[in-house]
Amino acid sequence: MEDIIFGIYPVINLLKNNPSLFKKIYILNNKKITNKIKEIFIYINKYNIPYYMVKKQWLNKKTNNHVHQGILGIIFLKKSKYHKNDILKIIKKFKKPFILMLDRITDPQNFGACIRTAVAAKINIIILSKHHSSKLNSTVRKISCGTSEMLPIIFVNSLIQIINLLKNNNITIIGTDNKSKNIIYDKKIYLPICLIMGSENKGIRPIIKNNCDILLSIPLFNNINSLNVSVSTGIFLFEIIRQNLFLK
The missing domain is CATH 3.40.1280.10 (SPOUT methyltransferase, trefoil knot domain)
Incomplete structure (x- = not known):
């Protein structure tokens, strides 16, 4: 199963703690690249995570117009190992x-x-x-x-x-x-x-x-x-x- 995670800090925190969960990452196609987006690219390159540059409208639709800060990740939903x-x-x-x-x-x-x-x-x-x-x-x-x-x-x-x-x-x-x-x-x-x-x-x-x-x-x-x-x-x-x- 898959789910999404969006927002600068949620994505960065998950990249730091569990990068293997990411299937792919979508980033707003913007001429201005912030330091936080640069940090995300460091993890993308380190863990060879596929990424795609997309338009704001695409991100808006995928997040139901939530505040996504120009970043969205598709993550694997592992079945909970805890019962x-x-x-x-x-x-x-x-x-x-x-x-x-x-x-x-x-x-x-x-x-x-x-x-x-x-x-x-x-x-x-x-x-x-x-x-x-x-x-x-x-x-x-x-x-x-x-x-x-x-x-x-x-x-x-x-x-x-x-x-x-x-x-x-x-x-x-x-x-x-x-x-x-x-x-x-x-x-x-x-x-x-x-x-x-x-x-x-x-x-x-x-x-x-x-x-x-x-x-x-x-x-x-x-x-x-x-x-x-x-x-x-x-x-x-x-x-x-x-x-x-x-x-x-």
């Missing part, structure tokens, strides 16, 4: 696993932003439900800046089943809930951890909340009731990192 049964194998590779679980994240832009944040925070694995979740599509890859290929992302039938699996392996389950009186900055949060994030409007489902070891919130002011899920994810992940950096 539900691999979760335990993956987490056992790490002394203190750091896991992100996403519940009801249906917007691909939010999903892509969460992936990018997770990679920056050195999350070991992302777990989502097969139902009521965004697919891993070209929009997700663009927003994630190509980082979606840098860690295992596993879709499962039952998040509750996976939560129980993680609990049985001594992993603390932390749910996020803006109504919780437990402020993240007031709690000691030590790895190994599975952090569960829900959608901005609905949060995580009640059945998920009931299976968490603790629910935490971010203090908000000026009558703001919630944050974008990718922003909240960043706050939670990097506060957890901050606390664990000082552990011996």
Whole structure:
């Protein structure tokens, strides 16, 4: 199977981290060649990736008029080598696993932003439900800046089943809930951890909340009731990192 990836930074990041995924690259036929396009040509030549110079109208059509910045890649979609049964194998590779679980994240832009944040925070694995979740599509890859290929992302039938699996392996389950009186900055949060994030409007489902070891919130002011899920994810992940950096 094939898919597309477009935008300067998503293409460059994927070229740096997984160039073998590229089947071909299309570049806007423009007299002005920017430094970033020159950088892309370095990778094209290094890995012998076929490329074609095309008109802006062609790129507009292929990306459904999204912001492509004059660059589009056709990539091979490898069938995911990870499945539900691999979760335990993956987490056992790490002394203190750091896991992100996403519940009801249906917007691909939010999903892509969460992936990018997770990679920056050195999350070991992302777990989502097969139902009521965004697919891993070209929009997700663009927003994630190509980082979606840098860690295992596993879709499962039952998040509750996976939560129980993680609990049985001594992993603390932390749910996020803006109504919780437990402020993240007031709690000691030590790895190994599975952090569960829900959608901005609905949060995580009640059945998920009931299976968490603790629910935490971010203090908000000026009558703001919630944050974008990718922003909240960043706050939670990097506060957890901050606390664990000082552990011996």
